Amino acid sequence: MTSFSLSDVPTSPFPVPTFITPKQCVTHLKLLSAFAELRDVISNNDGLFGLYDQGEHRENVARDNYQDLVREKRWAVYVARAVKRYTDWWFRCLPSQKPLPTMADIRKDAYAKVVKPKKIVQWHEDVLPPLDVLMVWHSHMLNPRKYLEDCIRYGKMCVWGARFPWELVDRQIDGTTFEYTTTGEARRYFETHINSSWDNLFDPPTTTVPCPNCGIQIVVEWTMGQDLADVKLPFEDFTGLADKGFRATCHNCQYLIDHDRLKLAKWRQDVQSLLEQNRPMPGCFYNLRGVPFPVSQSWKDAAFLYPSQLIRVVANDILEYTNPKTNKCHNIAAVRNYLNKRLQERRVLQLAHDSIISKVRPVRTEKICIRRMISRYWDNSGPFSLDLLGAVIRQGKFIQQMDRTNWIRAPTLHATISRSIKKYSVFFGIMADNPKQMAVPTLDVDLAWHTHQLSPMQYYNCSVGLASSPLRFMxxxxxxxxxxxxxxxxxxxxxxxxxxxxxxxxxxxxxxxxxxxxxxxxxxxxxxxxxxxxxxxxxxxxxxxxxxxxxxxxxxxxxxxxxxxxxxxxxxxxxxxxxxxxxxxxxxxxxxxxxxxxxxxxxxxxxxxxxxxxxxxxxxxxxxxxxxxxxxxxxxxxxxVNPERKDHAQNIEDFFDVWMVRLMGKGIVFQGRAVLLPRVGIVSLAGMHLLVGLLQGAVVVPEDVVEGEEEGAQDAEAVAGDLNIGNCTTIGSAAQIPERSGDLLLLVMTASDEVRLDHGRSTLS
Structure with missing residues (x-):
């Protein structure tokens, strides 16, 4: 029978590369192309999930906009189903190592070795999951700290220690069509253990959720509603599980279920695990630098465990407060407010710190750790430390960008990849040397960075190895x-x-x-x-x-x-x-x-x-x-230029033709709801309205004043008067720039047919 196997971690550093290879980056590009092809097929499948391109819509909803929204919706529903399948694969297929860590384990010196698993998973083609599950796993791994937390919390460090199965995936993806295929044994393994079809689309249109009140499983639709009627409130009335407005009624106890109440149910389950099994709350598995250090008995050294200690003190009260039968608490924001109130109590602080000497309020580090714990429940009712649906959607932006570059088909592919790895090595060093700054990657650097993160243990070792003291997991x-x-x-x-x-x-x-x-x-x-x-x-x-x-x-x-x-x-x-x-x-x-x-x-x-x-x-x-x-x-x-901008192009062009003649090409701001810049013939309607809204009522300052001189005000005032610019102030000295709260924008205008925008103080209407 096919199954996962475990092997010892190589003791020599040479068999396991600590950095990325060009081959891995090329395979990663192939994988991203397969994801892009999948999205294109799903989003353009007219009628999928009951969502049609030619549905009924109001006159104010452009047909192209309607179709774009429907296609995005199809993809989002598909991803929601994929997250459910990935969750089942994670718990039912991936091997786990028991026992799961407790609060007591984190206090032991041996906890520092949690990032050095003795056994790692051996991948082979007969255990590879479907492409949609692979896609969710890919996004999960690209959140390194949260992926580490989930692997520690659920005993999956043998998976964390293994690299992404690059060689196997490379063989399964066709280099021309980017179609993902695998063995019949892999299909049977997945379908047997998950009790789902290999193909996401063959799964039923319904799923089940547990009732937070009585606990029985409720059958719900993935998406359910009428056609889109208003582009400003798309799918607002849809009530399926993959919809923002999800609502269902338990047929057993008549309890109304929505996303907020599912998040509360997750919270209650974690609090009960803390009480009954001494399991830490989510977000309490590593310090603020992402490193899972063991903690001493002193509360000063145990800030990342403080939220769990606090919850244990107020657990019975908070379980009563969030009990669905009492109907007192309706969302996670209410839980946060409740905790803030309890933190005002001296006795609670004493018990949380296990000390009779108590501070008035938690210190800054403890507050950050509390917020980190609460963040695991914002927009997230799943078992993981992040909302995987949102993670896949956001990652889709990167996939689209990479698909647009078409590097995978470029004759300069290998040169591009080599250059990317070289730039990434510099970028990685910049991150390591500047822990308080946010380094932002370019597309080529991000490809290499993502590829590195898909080898979690190697990425962790590189990160803590290069980071200056104290250790930091980037x-x-x-x-x-x-x-x-x-x-x-x-x-x-x-x-x-x-x-x-x-x-x-x-x-x-x-x-x-x-x-x-x-x-x-x-x-x-x-x-x-x-x-x-x-x-x-x-x-x-x-x-x-x-x-x-x-x-x-x-x-x-x-x-x-x-x-x-x-x-x-x-x-x-x-x-x-x-x-x-x-x-x-x-x-x-x-x-x-x-x-x-x-x-x-x-x-x-x-x-x-x-x-x-x-x-x-x-x-x-x-x-x-x-x-x-x-x-x-x-x-x-x-x-x-996107289709929406093209729709407005002719109207804007005609508009500018009229005003160009009237105003002789001078750059101005006027109350006719437009901004005219020199020699500009076309601007998007959205951009035009935006700039007008920003600049109306601005202080008009001659360029000479900004550069330290006090001449030219008369010319600027004359221009403003000739053009009848309303609600403006002309000044002749930098000292006259008003000192008012909220003043931030400075419009510099001269009679030399030029508009210049600078950062300064001014008024915004």
Whole structure:
């Protein structure tokens, strides 16, 4: 009978490579292509899961938008089913080592050896899972710290210690069609142990969930609802398990079940495991640096265990509070608030610290550990430490980017891979040397980084081996605020240039990468090192190698799959996003000015303005009802114009023709809901409205004032008056710039047919 086998871990370091190989990267590209083909087949399968391309929809929902939303929905439902299948494969097929770790085990010195398993899984082709399960496993492993936590928690360290089965997967994927095939024995093994079909689509349209109140299994639909009626609230009324609005009623006790109550049920189960089996709560298996050190009996050295100690003190009370029969608690946010109240009690703190000497409140490290524990339940009712559905969806952004580059079919594939590994080795060193900074990869670096993470034990050893003291397990966060991502990318470009004596990090000529490079190479506060000239020459050579007016998205662009945009954005964050977007746009405008000798047309600036709305600005989030609320990704800097922008192009062109004649091409802001930039003929409707909203009511300052002089105010005032710009203030001195709360944006306008945007203080309407 086919089964997994275990073998001893090689004692010599030579049989197991500590870094990645070109062959692994090429196989990884093949695997990503197989995932991309799978997504294309599923999302374009009209009628799959009862979702049709030609459904009924209101007049305000464009047909193309409707079809795009339906295709995304099909894929999301498919992924939700795949996560369920992966969960079954994880618990029923992958070998486990008992006993599972307890609080007492973590306190022992031997716990430090948990990352050195004595036995590891031996992969063979007869135990390989289906492609959809492989895809979820792939995304799980690309969250290194959380994957380590789940392997420790569920006794899967023999799996963690084994590399991804590269050689087997390479043989199973056709190099031309990227079709994934495997043996009949592998099919039988999966279907026998999982009690599911090998093909995801052959599984039934229903699944089961346990009732949180009475415990019996309830049959529910994966997705259920009417056709999409409103693009702003897509699938809002759908009530299946793969829908955000999931609702079901237990036929036994009439208890109403939804996602929030399933998360509470997971919480209660973990609290009971802590009480009855002394099992740590999720998030309590390693320190804040991701390293599973043993802890002493002193609470000062046991901060990452503190949440479990706290929960054990209040366990009976919190189980009563979350009991579905009492109907007191309805979501995890209420649990968090309850814990915050209990942390005000002196007696609770004393018991949690096992000391009669108690602090007024937990220290900062303990608070972080509590938040980490609670984070395991946000948008996650599954048994793992992260929402795998959201992880696969976000990883899909990277897969699409890699599929678009088409490196797997390029004649320069091996040269590209070799260059990627070289850049990644530098990138890895930058991460290790700068633990407080966020290094952001380009696509080629991210491919190598992902490949490395798919050998979990080797990646861990490299990470803690290179990191400066104290030891740190470098994580791969797949949920980063998009503004922070752009700032981190700018820092990474500069750091890479410094450690390589002027080499260019982002070898891409899209508007975004040009905007990021400009301040470092040509800005007022640039470095004066000798190799700066070499860096500029490298950029000029890069531009000569690319036709900027053509599609250039096959270069090593910033990797943005981890970018997320929260649904609720504070006023401070809104201003930060707006300012960041305008900084990028202005930097790119200056970059184009310097590049005129390379015959780069204004089409590139048009693309930048059209794209800036999808970079860091608060537009309506993408419509996907099954991914978690804080996991909405966005895409940066694509030079191609999407169908929505094409629909508006002619209207915008006509609009600008009228105002170009009337205003003689001067760059202005006016209340007719548009921004006119010199020599720009087309801009997306979304981008136009966005910039107008930002700039209306701004302080108008002549360029001379910004540069330290106090002349030119009269010219600026005359221009403003002639053009009848409403709700603006013209000043003649930098000292007159208003000091008001929330002032952040500065519009610099002169009579020289030029608009310049700078970071400063001003008013936003």
């Amino acid at each position: 994580d791969h966060n797949d949920k980063v605020d998009e503004v922070d991502l752009t700032i981190g990318f700018e820092w990474t470009c500069k750091a890479y240039r410094e450690v390589t004596d002027g080499e260019i990090y982002s070898e891409c000529v899209c508007w975004f990468c040009e905007a990021v490079r400009y301040p470092d190479l040509y800005g007022h506060f640039r470095s004066s090192l000798l190799w700066l000239s070499d860096a500029r020459k490298a950029v000029d050579e890069l531009r000569r190698q690319h036709d900027h007016a053509s599609k250039s998205d096959n270069g090593p662009h910033i990797s943005v799959h981890s970018a997320v945009r929260p649904q609720k954005i504070s006023e401070v964050d809104r201003i930060k996003r707006e300012t960041r977007a305008l900084q990028l746009l202005e930097a790119y405008r200056k970059s184009l000015g310097r590049a005129k000798k390379h015959s780069r047309s204004s089409k590139a600036l048009v693309s930048a303005i059209a794209a800036v709305n999808s970079v860091v600005l608060p537009t309506s989030p993408p419509s996907d009802t099954v991914i978690s609320q804080d996991e909405i990704s966005s895409s940066f800097g694509e030079d191609e």
